[in-house]
Amino acid sequence: MKNSVPAVSVIVFCIMAAMPAFPVASAASPSRPNFDITTDKVFDPGAVPAYRGNHEEVYAYIDEHIDQHVEALQRWVRQPSISAQNVGVVEMAEMLRDDLEALGFAEADLVETDGHPGVWGYYDAGAEKTLMMYMMYDVQPVNEEDWQTPPFAGNLVDHERGKVLMARGATNQKGPQRALLNAIESIIATTGGLPVNLMITAEGEEELGSPHYPQIVDKYEARLRNADGVLFPFNSQTPDGNVLINLGVKGILYVEMEAKGGPQGGPARHEIHGSYKAIVDAPALRLIQALASLTSADGNTITVPGYYDGIRPPTAEEQMLINGMAADWDDAQLLQSLGVTRWIDGQTGVDAIMEYLYMPTLNVDGIWSGYTGEGTKTILPHIATAKVDSRLPLGLDPEQALAKIRKHLDDGGFEDIEIRKFSGYPGAQTSVDAALVRAAIGVFNKRGIDVAVRPRLAGSAPFYQFTERLDLPLVFAALGYGTGAHGPDEFMVIEAAKGTNIAGLADVEKYYVDLLYALAQQ
């Protein structure tokens, strides 16, 4: 998960008035397609029937065992599992496998990959419906000195949000994942079974970009395709207790582009004195020219021929979601939170939403060449490199995108520019009509949670594994609040402060209990 839209609130003053703007690409330049909204219907999450089930015995079990349930989260976060540094990874995989065995999973196995092992689990409830659960058991590295409490101590800390578990992995993702297992444990302990069968695929390399997760899917693909949906346990409440359900993500192509001296000109071995520019080709200028050839002068329209072809416009269903999103989309508030004065071309409202969610991007994440220190140094660098990413809405495949960029560069005489692909995967989309989605909305509605449903994030995650490859709907939203993923003082709320609508651990678990039953009833 790489992005989320901040919560929306009302700011009356518009800070965009009368500002000068970047020049807009001329009429002759390539332009971005316009996707029309042809309906004024608005998707209303409130119209999804609230889930009516009550599982008082299970809820009571949770309340009675909440201390042990907190301890289960603590046990997990006290086991470091830093994938980038290979610290505690196998131990954590084994802890997850052992926990599944203890819960009565018929299958609970480590799964060999070319990287860190995966974990597979299957719980046969003899039920009609099957829920696939995606889990990640690895965490980000830590800078321990930046933390107010040791990141692997699993301490409970008093915080303005309430009593929180402050530890690496508390919210990303050990906390919500173990909360789901606590819920499962509570149902089994109370009822002797589960309302749905469970398949778990867990990986230990999410923080590395999931390079080997497809190998785990490979092994169980036929069985996984029989599931009814995928749940990624996720603390997705905002501080005011609301929940956003995002039904999709964009894909991404991430490359390095590089110009170097060589047979075509330019210094091949090392930088040379800058005065030689008079007779020596400059790789830095070549990279700059090549990058410039990819966009309009304002940097906002991709000039690679055919790049916008085949992008799937919003479906009728998605248009209804967009109309709903537009109703509480606040340009000024979002701009202010980002420190930005205007959207591209001064767009607002639905126009901005359509750009945001349905247009591909071409973005320079970083560029470097030559001397970057203080003052002056006169050199002709022999190499120049840029990190470039392109966000890919559905319909634009990363391999196609890369091929189009390569051809455009070649056609422009930029054969000398090397492109190194770092990652690439397509977007993912789930229908709001999917049973698992309706079950989730119904459970939120039962609780009176203010739930917003959006067609997709502008950010990227490799969820195509579920939606496109396995053809399963994916829900990555649930009760729970946490923050600090990837940074210091990561936490998950265990007992919410009085007067807030954030769910504490017991309510998070009860949400998962209801969700399993609600899916079974769909």
Next chain:
Amino acid sequence: MKNSVPAVSVIVFCIMAAMPAFPVASAASPSRPNFDITTDKVFDPGAVPAYRGNHEEVYAYIDEHIDQHVEALQRWVRQPSISAQNVGVVEMAEMLRDDLEALGFAEADLVETDGHPGVWGYYDAGAEKTLMMYMMYDVQPVNEEDWQTPPFAGNLVDHERGKVLMARGATNQKGPQRALLNAIESIIATTGGLPVNLMITAEGEEELGSPHYPQIVDKYEARLRNADGVLFPFNSQTPDGNVLINLGVKGILYVEMEAKGGPQGGPARHEIHGSYKAIVDAPALRLIQALASLTSADGNTITVPGYYDGIRPPTAEEQMLINGMAADWDDAQLLQSLGVTRWIDGQTGVDAIMEYLYMPTLNVDGIWSGYTGEGTKTILPHIATAKVDSRLPLGLDPEQALAKIRKHLDDGGFEDIEIRKFSGYPGAQTSVDAALVRAAIGVFNKRGIDVAVRPRLAGSAPFYQFTERLDLPLVFAALGYGTGAHGPDEFMVIEAAKGTNIAGLADVEKYYVDLLYALAQQ
């Protein structure tokens, strides 16, 4: 001094054959002017009459006192004078002043500036001719651990080039400068006077780009304009003993160009998540587009309107020098020494020389923005910066050049790109017919030194202070060999290894003796 052309030798095999090339700007693109060579005459340094004077008494004094003369160099290099770190700077200025007083200079004073002090000296020989000497008494910082002998110990070291003084400042420029004072001392001791009057302006900020040297000239400008030429003592022999006389330098404009988020769009405070590129303007792409607008696609022709206007073509005299230069210009050898396969557009010979010495450049010395580490990070950087320099042949003033670039950016809609000027000064040119130049060539010819005279360097130095402001010819070539300026193990040869044509310290001093007499006779 920022550049010099490596010595020429013959390499038979041409490494450029049949290589693909950067695309050449299309016919419709702006083009660089062609300056024609309209003469086939070749300047022959050998035709300048050899200096015939012999100053045996002075030479004998030098030989008898060579140990004390070496000690004088050692005394100078043992006094650190690191301008960038303000280490020993005033002490070195006082040492120079005291040395001038001891030599009998009528005036020897520290000169206050807004930076490190200058030194002024005047020796009234009652002579007809007056030589101005430019000196720099500061040195570069050192990384002591990289040196084979402590950089301020002033040790004599056995080296493949002979016995050398290995110390910071040994060749850049304390060694040659104190050698000149040793020569002056020897003439005075032997004859009781000097054949020319001397004016010395010394600065302690050459290694900082001479920011306050003009203040020193300000104070003595009227008197300096009466000099007959300027000598910058310089070890300019190549390892094979030859000497290159360069009669000019290009000027330079050095700027930082920067794009930032602000009212015109883009994140103003900090980087934001890369997925926002879909609706947020990108400063990095703006900088790339702005830089790209300055050159043709191959990076080799400046597309700023009027940039090539007013460049002074080579004079008839310079054309003769170019013809001479072409005779021993070896493309393959120079390419190989630089690690370059071809000159721009595959040019060779006179065409390459003309590009090299008479065309302005636009060069990206460095560029940086966003994430430049390993792997992937998806951000939209809020700022992007490039260091850009333009070498300026005579006729293109730095202020004009800057104004043309600014106007071109503004006209192209790039008002948002900030330009910060770091330095700028025009080129400098001395005529080969100047008395001081002919005196120098004549003294080399007396010794049978293979001397090549070139119209100018492609590199830059602020010599316009002498040539354009004071209207004086400048010579920055003499006997002597040293290397390692700005790096570790800097040295100057004191006694050359047997079988080489490099001058030892005694011969360097005798050269300066002859030069003063030769100038007096011009």
